Amino acid sequence: MSTAPKIISENRCFGGTVGFYSHHSQTCNSKMRFAVYQPPKAKSERVPVLYFLSGLTCTEENFMAKAGAQKFAAKYGLMLVAPDTSPRDTGIPGENDDWDFGTGAGFYVDATVEPWSEHYQMYSYVVEELPAIIAQHFPAQIDHQGIFGHSMGGHGALICALRNPEQYTSVSALAPIAAPTQCPWGKKAFTNYLGEDEENWDIYDASELVLTVGYKRPILIDQGTADPFLEKQQLLPGIFAQACEKAGVPLTLRFQEGYNHSYYFISSFVEDHIRHHAAALKL
Amino acid sequence: MSTAPKIISENRCFGGTVGFYSHHSQTCNSKMRFAVYQPPKAKSERVPVLYFLSGLTCTEENFMAKAGAQKFAAKYGLMLVAPDTSPRDTGIPGENDDWDFGTGAGFYVDATVEPWSEHYQMYSYVVEELPAIIAQHFPAQIDHQGIFGHSMGGHGALICALRNPEQYTSVSALAPIAAPTQCPWGKKAFTNYLGEDEENWDIYDASELVLTVGYKRPILIDQGTADPFLEKQQLLPGIFAQACEKAGVPLTLRFQEGYNHSYYFISSFVEDHIRHHAAALKL
Numbered sequence: 001m002s003t004a005p006k007i008i009s010e011n012r013c014f015g016g017t018v019g020f021y022s023h024h025s026q027t028c029n030s031k032m033r034f035a036v037y038q039p040p041k042a043k044s045e046r047v048p049v050l051y052f053l054s055g056l057t058c059t060e061e062n063f064m065a066k067a068g069a070q071k072f073a074a075k076y077g078l079m080l081v082a083p084d085t086s087p088r089d090t091g092i093p094g095e096n097d098d099w100d101f102g103t104g105a106g107f108y109v110d111a112t113v114e115p116w117s118e119h120y121q122m123y124s125y126v127v128e129e130l131p132a133i134i135a136q137h138f139p140a141q142i143d144h145q146g147i148f149g150h151s152m153g154g155h156g157a158l159i160c161a162l163r164n165p166e167q168y169t170s171v172s173a174l175a176p177i178a179a180p181t182q183c184p185w186g187k188k189a190f191t192n193y194l195g196e197d198e199e200n201w202d203i204y205d206a207s208e209l210v211l212t213v214g215y216k217r218p219i220l221i222d223q224g225t226a227d228p229f230l231e232k233q234q235l236l237p238g239i240f241a242q243a244c245e246k247a248g249v250p251l252t253l254r255f256q257e258g259y260n261h262s263y264y265f266i267s268s269f270v271e272d273h274i275r276h277h278a279a280a281l282k283l
Numbered sequence: 284m285s286t287a288p289k290i291i292s293e294n295r296c297f298g299g300t301v302g303f304y305s306h307h308s309q310t311c312n313s314k315m316r317f318a319v320y321q322p323p324k325a326k327s328e329r330v331p332v333l334y335f336l337s338g339l340t341c342t343e344e345n346f347m348a349k350a351g352a353q354k355f356a357a358k359y360g361l362m363l364v365a366p367d368t369s370p371r372d373t374g375i376p377g378e379n380d381d382w383d384f385g386t387g388a389g390f391y392v393d394a395t396v397e398p399w400s401e402h403y404q405m406y407s408y409v410v411e412e413l414p415a416i417i418a419q420h421f422p423a424q425i426d427h428q429g430i431f432g433h434s435m436g437g438h439g440a441l442i443c444a445l446r447n448p449e450q451y452t453s454v455s456a457l458a459p460i461a462a463p464t465q466c467p468w469g470k471k472a473f474t475n476y477l478g479e480d481e482e483n484w485d486i487y488d489a490s491e492l493v494l495t496v497g498y499k500r501p502i503l504i505d506q507g508t509a510d511p512f513l514e515k516q517q518l519l520p521g522i523f524a525q526a527c528e529k530a531g532v533p534l535t536l537r538f539q540e541g542y543n544h545s546y547y548f549i550s551s552f553v554e555d556h557i558r559h560h561a562a563a564l565k566l
Contacts, residue, residue, distance in 0.1 A: 014551045068351035
C-alpha cells in the first residue's frame with residue numbers, strides 16, 4: 001500500500017477537478033509529481049483512465065494547462081493522468097545541464113547505467129507504480145486504460161502500449177519520436193541511460209517493437225508538416241509507418257498541414273484523440 | 284500610418300493562426316506586444332474582432348496558450364486580439380518591484396502621475412492605437428468589435444465598453460475587479476497612476492461608470508465562488524451588480540460554484556463568453 005499522494009493544488013474545471021499531487025516514488029527512489037483530471041462522472045462512479053505522457057522540458061502541468069482536453073474528458077467521462085517527465089532534484093551530477101537529457105527528459109526508459117539507474121526508472125514508474133497509485137487513491141476503472149502523448153511522450157505512449165497490450169486498451173500520439181534509436185535525441189538519451197550496446201535499445205523503440213511484437217488495435221498519430229523537429233529527423237514517423245505496414249498494424253498517420261510542434265497543434269487535435277480513446281474504451 | 288508589427292512567431296491552430304507581434308507604441312512611447320488569433324474565415328474575408336484583456340502578471344501569451352478560445356473563435360469566425368498588460372523595460376525606477384503594480388499591471392488607465400505617465404497609457408493604447416493597428420494590418424471588420432477580460436482585464440473590458448458603447452458592440456468579464464476604487468489592488472494602482480485625488484478615479488471604475496453613463500446592452504460576468512480574491516474583497520462583483528440594478532443595466536452575473544481564479548476557471552466558461560459576443564455581433 002502506498003501512502004496517499006500529497007495534494008499540491010486542486011482546481012475546478014469543466015465541472016470536474018484538475019489536481020496536482022506529489023508522492024515518494026519507490027520505483028524512482030525520489031519524489032515524483034503528477035496531475036489528474038477527474039471528470040464530473042467520477043464523483044459518483046469509477047471511470048476509465050487516459051494517461052498523457054509529455055515531451056522534453058515539460059512537467060505534469062503543461063498538458064493540463066494548455067491542451068484543452070478537460071472539456072472532452074468531461075464529455076466522455078474519462079480521467080486524465082499526466083505524470084512529470086522525469087525525477088527532479090535527485091542530486092545526480094549534471095542532471096540539469098541539458099534540456100534534452102536528465103531533468104525533464106526521462107525518455108520513459110528504465111536506465112541501466114549509473115548514476116541514472118538509481119532514479120531514472122520512468123518506464124516502470126509509468127507502467128506499474130503510477131497506475132497502482134491511481135487505482136488506490138482515485139475513482140479509476142483500472143482495467144480500462146488508454147495512453148497517449150506528445151513528442152518524447154508520444155514515444156513513451158507507443159512503447160508502453162506495444163509492450164503491454166493487455167494493460168492499455170488504446171494508444172495514440174502527437175508528433176511522437178517514432179524511431180528513437182535512429183534520431184539524435186534518442187541516440188543521446190539511450191546511450192546515456194542504457195549504455196553503448198544498441199541491442200538493449202530496441203525494447204524502447206516503437207518502430208522496432210512493432211516489427212517484433214505487432215499490435216492489433218488501431219493507432220492514431222497526428223504530425224504537423226511545419227514541425228521543425230520533423231525536418232531535423234528527430235521524429236521519423238515514416239519509419240514507424242513502414243514498420244506498421246510490414247507488420248500489418250492498423251495505423252492512421254495524419255500529416256496536418258502547416259502545424260508546428262507546439263501546444264497550438266496539440267490543442268487543435270486533442271478532441272480527435274480523446275474520441276479515439278473513448279471509442280476504444282466503449283464510452 | 285503605423286509601421287507593420289514585427290512577427291515574433293506564428294502557429295497554426297484550429298485551422299487559423301495564433302501570431303505574436305511587437306511594435307513601437309506611440310501612445311506608450313515604448314515597445315508593446317500583442318497576440319492575434321486569425322480564424323480560418325479570415326483567410327478569405329474580414330471578420331469581427333474580440334479583444335481579451337488579461338489580468339495581473341500576465342503577458343499577451345497566457346490567454347492564447349491556456350484559455351482554449353481558438354476552437355470557438357474558429358467556429359464563429361471571430362478574430363481574437365490579446366495585448367500585453369503593460370509596457371515593459373521602460374527604465375522607470377521600481378517598475379518591476381511589485382507584482383500588482385508597474386510591469387504586468389497597467390490597470391488599463393492613462394497614468395497622469397510622473398514617471399508612470401510617460402509610458403503607462405494602457406487605456407488609450409487599448410481603445411485607440413491597438414484597434415487602429417489591427418484595422419490596418421489584419422483582416423478585421425473594425426466596425427464590429429467586442430471586448431472581454433479576466434480580473435484586472437475584466438475591469439479593463441468593462442470600462443472600455445462603458446466609456447465607448449459605439450466602439451464595442453459587446454462586453455463580458457471573468458472574475459473582474461468590478462469596483463477598483465474600493466479594493467486594495469485598485470486603490471494602490473490608482474493612487475500611483477492617477478494621484479491622491481479620488482475624483483479622478485471614477486472614470487476607471489465600472490461600478491461608478493454604470494451609475495453615470497449607464498449601458499443598454501447585456502453584460503455577462505462569471506465569478507468563481509472559490510476564488511480567493513473574492514473573499515479578499517478585491518473583486519466586489521456585488522457592488523457592480525447593485526450599480527447595474529440601480530441604473531437598469533441588463534447584467535447577467537453568474538456565481539460558479541467551486542471555481543477559483545485560474546485559467547481552469549476561464550477555460551471552463553470561455554465558450555459561453557464567445558457565444559455571448561458572437562450573438563451580439565450577429566454571427
